[in-house]
Amino acid sequence: MGGYRAYSVFLTCILVYAGISKAQPPSRVVSINLCSDQLLLMLARPRQIASISRLALEPNSSYMSDAAAGFPVNDAKLEQLLSLDPDLILAGGYSSPSLIRLLKRLGYRVEIVPSSVNLEQIHSNIRLVARLVGDEDLGETIIEEMNLRVHQISVRSSSTRNRALFYQPRGYTSGSGTLQDLALTLAGWRNLSAELGVNGYGSLDLESLLISNPDQIFTSAYAPETDSVAQRQLRHPALAWVTGNNPLIDIPYRYWICGGPMLVDAVEALADAHQRLH
Amino acid sequence: MKLEGKELFQSLGGRPILKGVSVQVQEGEMLGLIGPNGAGKSTLLKLMAGIFTGSSNQILLDGRPFPEYPVIDRGRKIAYLGQEGTAHWPITVERIVALGRLPHLGTWQKPTEEDHSIIQRTLRQSGLSHLASRPYPTLSGGEKARVLMARALAVEPELLLADEPVAALDPSHQLEMMDLLRRHCDQGGSVVVVLHDLRLASHYCEHLQLLLDGDTLSVGTPDQVLTTENLDRAYGIKLRSDNLSITEAFALTWEHGSSRTPGVDN
Amino acid sequence: MNTIDRHYQLIALLGSILAGFFLLSLFIGSNPIPVAQAVLDSMRDDPSVISLILTQVRLPRALIALVAGATLGVCGAAMQGLLRNPLASPGLIGSASGAAMGAVAVLYSGWSAAFWLALPAGGIAGSLLATLFVYLLAGRNGGTTTLILAGVAVNALAMSLISLMVNLAPSPYAVREMVLWMLGSIAHGSMADFWIMLPGTLLGWLMLVGTGRALDALTLGEETAITMGINLSRLRRRLFVATALAVGSAIAVTGAIGFVGLVVPHLLRPLVGHQPGKLLPASALGGAILLLAADIAVRLFPAGTEIKVGVLTSLVGAPFFLYLIVQSRRW
Numbered sequence: 020m021g022g023y024r025a026y027s028v029f030l031t032c033i034l035v036y037a038g039i040s041k042a043q044p045p046s047r048v049v050s051i052n053l054c055s056d057q058l059l060l061m062l063a064r065p066r067q068i069a070s071i072s073r074l075a076l077e078p079n080s081s082y083m084s085d086a087a088a089g090f091p092v093n094d095a096k097l098e099q100l101l102s103l104d105p106d107l108i109l110a111g112g113y114s115s116p117s118l119i120r121l122l123k124r125l126g127y128r129v130e131i132v133p134s135s136v137n138l139e140q141i142h143s144n145i146r147l148v149a150r151l152v153g154d155e156d157l158g159e160t161i162i163e164e165m166n167l168r169v170h171q172i173s174v175r176s177s178s179t180r181n182r183a184l185f186y187q188p189r190g191y192t193s194g195s196g197t198l199q200d201l202a203l204t205l206a207g208w209r210n211l212s213a214e215l216g217v218n219g220y221g222s223l224d225l226e227s228l229l230i231s232n233p234d235q236i237f238t239s240a241y242a243p244e245t246d247s248v249a250q251r252q253l254r255h256p257a258l259a260w261v262t263g264n265n266p267l268i269d270i271p272y273r274y275w276i277c278g279g280p281m282l283v284d285a286v287e288a289l290a291d292a293h294q295r296l297h
Numbered sequence: 298m299k300l301e302g303k304e305l306f307q308s309l310g311g312r313p314i315l316k317g318v319s320v321q322v323q324e325g326e327m328l329g330l331i332g333p334n335g336a337g338k339s340t341l342l343k344l345m346a347g348i349f350t351g352s353s354n355q356i357l358l359d360g361r362p363f364p365e366y367p368v369i370d371r372g373r374k375i376a377y378l379g380q381e382g383t384a385h386w387p388i389t390v391e392r393i394v395a396l397g398r399l400p401h402l403g404t405w406q407k408p409t410e411e412d413h414s415i416i417q418r419t420l421r422q423s424g425l426s427h428l429a430s431r432p433y434p435t436l437s438g439g440e441k442a443r444v445l446m447a448r449a450l451a452v453e454p455e456l457l458l459a460d461e462p463v464a465a466l467d468p469s470h471q472l473e474m475m476d477l478l479r480r481h482c483d484q485g486g487s488v489v490v491v492l493h494d495l496r497l498a499s500h501y502c503e504h505l506q507l508l509l510d511g512d513t514l515s516v517g518t519p520d521q522v523l524t525t526e527n528l529d530r531a532y533g534i535k536l537r538s539d540n541l542s543i544t545e546a547f548a549l550t551w552e553h554g555s556s557r558t559p560g561v562d563n
Numbered sequence: 564m565n566t567i568d569r570h571y572q573l574i575a576l577l578g579s580i581l582a583g584f585f586l587l588s589l590f591i592g593s594n595p596i597p598v599a600q601a602v603l604d605s606m607r608d609d610p611s612v613i614s615l616i617l618t619q620v621r622l623p624r625a626l627i628a629l630v631a632g633a634t635l636g637v638c639g640a641a642m643q644g645l646l647r648n649p650l651a652s653p654g655l656i657g658s659a660s661g662a663a664m665g666a667v668a669v670l671y672s673g674w675s676a677a678f679w680l681a682l683p684a685g686g687i688a689g690s691l692l693a694t695l696f697v698y699l700l701a702g703r704n705g706g707t708t709t710l711i712l713a714g715v716a717v718n719a720l721a722m723s724l725i726s727l728m729v730n731l732a733p734s735p736y737a738v739r740e741m742v743l744w745m746l747g748s749i750a751h752g753s754m755a756d757f758w759i760m761l762p763g764t765l766l767g768w769l770m771l772v773g774t775g776r777a778l779d780a781l782t783l784g785e786e787t788a789i790t791m792g793i794n795l796s797r798l799r800r801r802l803f804v805a806t807a808l809a810v811g812s813a814i815a816v817t818g819a820i821g822f823v824g825l826v827v828p829h830l831l832r833p834l835v836g837h838q839p840g841k842l843l844p845a846s847a848l849g850g851a852i853l854l855l856a857a858d859i860a861v862r863l864f865p866a867g868t869e870i871k872v873g874v875l876t877s878l879v880g881a882p883f884f885l886y887l888i889v890q891s892r893r894w
Contacts, residue, residue: 189736226593242733347789458790
């Protein structure tokens with residue numbers, strides 16, 4: 020993260036001159052969604068950012084919570100947004116369509132950063148936000164760095180693929196077409212949930228989980244210090260038994276609440292766990 | 298068995314109901330409690346039954362004060378038949394009567410042969426044998442009253458307390474009910490019965506106790522209690538005719554006819 | 564004499580049905596497993612996956628259903644006997660929703676980690692509080708209407724407090740667990756859950772043992788029962804505490820499973836000659852049977868559907884409740 024900040028400062032100096040010849044980049048960008056917040060914080064110069072959503076400050080959800088400190092926050096409320104006088108509004112794939120329609124009708128420029136579940140989509144979102152804030156080179160640099168780290172992981176990972184799956188509170192798992200599935204595969208694991216036919220996020224009953232006989236169970240529980248019936252499910256003794264008393268590994272949720280370069284951090288954590296198994 | 302209560306007090310909801318009533322019941326005696334509504338008859342009966350505990354220290358059972366008896370012992374010696382008695386579940390007549398044996402049985406004790414014969418005998422004597430397996434709610438009012446009386450009799454108590462047992466019964470059923478109480482006394486038990494019918498009271502009871510406003514107005518034999526003066530003070534009534542003596546006026550002038558209620562065998 | 568024999572026959576019959584359902588529930592799950600092999604495997608030092616499914620998934624679920632069902636059944640019978648009212652049950656007089664409220668308060672505040680019995684302790688306290696509240700509202704001689712109204716009021720209060728706590732809970736998962744507390748589920752119980760519900764429920768059951776005689780006496784009303792040697796205030800205290808202990812501990816683990824305590828005693832009452840004392844053991848067995856059967860039925864729905872066991876018991880129970888109300892109007 021510090022890396023991106025350093026790049027950002029370095030490249031800012033170079034691009035100030037280059038920018039003059041192009042169309043003026045937006046100077047009052049408001050983001051109303053955690054996913055667009057994080058890309059904005061990575062790619063834009065601080066003085067371009069007028070406001071980010073409140074969730075961007077929350078360290079369990081936001082990978083960029085340190086960088087987000089100090090920026091004005093919004094709650095995606097119309098009045099609030101208007102008073103910020105934005106020249107670009109960034110929204111996410113799940114932002115309220117009625118709010119977006121309304122903003123567009125009022126003449127604001129709204130751009131949507133779609134949700135992403137594979138590397139290509141992540142790359143295209145980085146390029147999208149980089150282009151919007153007028154710093155395409157920084158976007159490419161970040162993408163290159165991501166690709167390099169993923170390649171390094173694949174080189175060191177063992178050739179035998181062990182069985183793993185994600186088990187979330189309430190008995191949910193991540194099947195094919197999810198960021199967790201992508202990360203597991205990149206880290207050298209077999210995702211049992213995808214093999215069991217789970218597509219997207221779906222529930223997996225305990226018996227089927229046990230029968231699939233995983234070597235490692237991962238979880239990525241939101242708000243780890245709290246308790247609920249859903250979270251108690253993760254403490255079922257059979258989960259530890261089936262993996263030969265391998266404890267559940269909790270991968271921070273902020274790595275994949277949104278698709279972005281931080282996914283590589285999760286892949287590294289998963290790859291480390293894979294290496295420890297051998 | 299002898300029950301004696303001295304200077305009994307009882308308040309209900311902050312209002313004094315009994316204001317120092319004394320009462321005495323001898324072995325084999327039937328004592329009738331009479332008096333106008335609100336005089337404290339039912340309250341006195343409940344005090345003797347142990348339901349109210351106002352001045353239970355002053356009630357002596359065979360010379361020992363009430364609190365010295367374990368409640369279960371009192372349950373064996375004294376049976377109570379309330380004014381608004383009922384059975385809350387549709388259980389059979391025989392099972393209700395069998396509940397009379399409950400105070401005699403420990404928690405895990407099953408009824409003995411003797412208990413069963415007492416239950417059967419009580420059913421027979423109360424004229425309920427043919428109804429033994431009928432559920433309570435299917436009975437007529439008179440039958441229900443008889444079943445609850447039989448339950449109290451099945452306790453084989455030394456003292457039976459009955460609160461208006463003949464209210465809402467027809468003349469024939471009234472006689473049957475009073476006959477059952479009479480027989481209990483004849484067998485050596487004692488009875489305290491609250492009555493509104495002064496003719497039944499004077500006919501069946503050895504002694505009457507006339508209560509007025511939480512206190513005893515008069516106590517003694519029916520002749521001693523049912524005087525012109527007492528009637529006027531307690532009830533505000535007088536005899537219509539001057540040429541009828543009090544004794545004649547409160548004589549029970551009817552009895553069981555030849556066509557008896559089926560099932561009752563005395 | 565033969566009525567006593569018939570009672571033992573009934574208990575034996577219910578006992579064998581219960582044993583049958585218990586075994587059946589070990590055989591039915593989302594995946595077919597060779598149960599006999601699983602039993603053999605579970606005796607080895609290194610258990611296989613199928614033995615794990617048997618001993619860690621199906622067994623605790625069956626045990627929880629058995630204990631919770633028996634608790635609801637026997638407590639329903641005890642409450643109905645005490646209040647002489649066929650509509651009294653843990654669900655209607657507030658013990659169940661109160662227990663859920665207490666458990667919710669403990670769980671989402673994070674106190675459940677304080678000590679291993681914290682969760683059932685919360686359930687017990689909530690259950691006792693709600694039951695006493697209904698009792699004070701309805702009075703001990705309150706009729707059916709007063710009792711039901713007081714129960715409705717306390718249930719509504721408990722439910723709104725649960726809703727409030729669930730919404731304010733720090734855990735983001737809490738807000739979706741309202742239904743679980745309102746309807747009850749035993750799908751994810753582990754042996755740990757079973758062990759934390761066991762002490763309270765066992766203690767509650769033990770306290771109910773021997774109260775049958777007093778409940779029989781209460782058939783004739785409170786005053787007559789007193790003259791039969793029953794210490795009524797002690798009985799009342801004992802039943803309230805026993806119900807709170809048992810229902811509070813069970814509901815803290817399963818959520819407020821509805822109508823078991825209402826339906827079971829009512830169905831079995833004619834079979835025990837309407838005697839409240841004999842109804843207690845029969846209702847314990849009947850409650851366990853009903854909840855086990857409902858939990859087996861839940862598993863027969865296609866995998867992936869999350870039908871809660873309380874949905875089934877309420878589906879059966881609610882129409883039954885209406886029927887009872889219509890019946891009680893005739894008396």
